[in-house]
Amino acid sequence: MASITIASVTIPNWQINSDVQLRVYALQSFIAADGTVVNCGKPSADQTESSNFFVPAACTLSGTNLTIASLALESTTDSQDNPAATYGAFFYTTEGELLAPFAEFAQFVLPSSPSSTTWAAIAQAQQGAL
Numbered sequence: 001m002a003s004i005t006i007a008s009v010t011i012p013n014w015q016i017n018s019d020v021q022l023r024v025y026a027l028q029s030f031i032a033a034d035g036t037v038v039n040c041g042k043p044s045a046d047q048t049e050s051s052n053f054f055v056p057a058a059c060t061l062s063g064t065n066l067t068i069a070s071l072a073l074e075s076t077t078d079s080q081d082n083p084a085a086t087y088g089a090f091f092y093t094t095e096g097e098l099l100a101p102f103a104e105f106a107q108f109v110l111p112s113s114p115s116s117t118t119w120a121a122i123a124q125a126q127q128g129a130l
Helices: 119-126
Strands: 003-006 009-011 020-026 055-062 065-068 071-074 087-093 098-101
Touching: 020 071, 055 071
Parallel strands: none
Antiparallel strands: 003 071, 009 065, 020 055, 020 087, 055 065, 087 098
């Protein structure tokens, strides 16, 4: 099993929008190590196209601090058929309007170890991975 839990994180000085959700899309379809099929999603500014396959993470705003809830994703690097598969994380309004990519996470791989991680650790692991 290669489900990885990403811990919640707080982003200080959030200025974009208070009605926000993080969506994580598999940018290529793949079969996870445990046989789970992860379908490709298509992040888009077009609201009619952006509500396809993604994993949502709730976001809450307190003052100017935006907290992104934890979420679980299948690892990509041990995929049965596409170990080069990547995810992309983007902020949307809860109505489906694309706001912005989440920092350097517009494209990232997710290693199978450790089984729980942080966004900061994922960013560090990306150095040289893409």
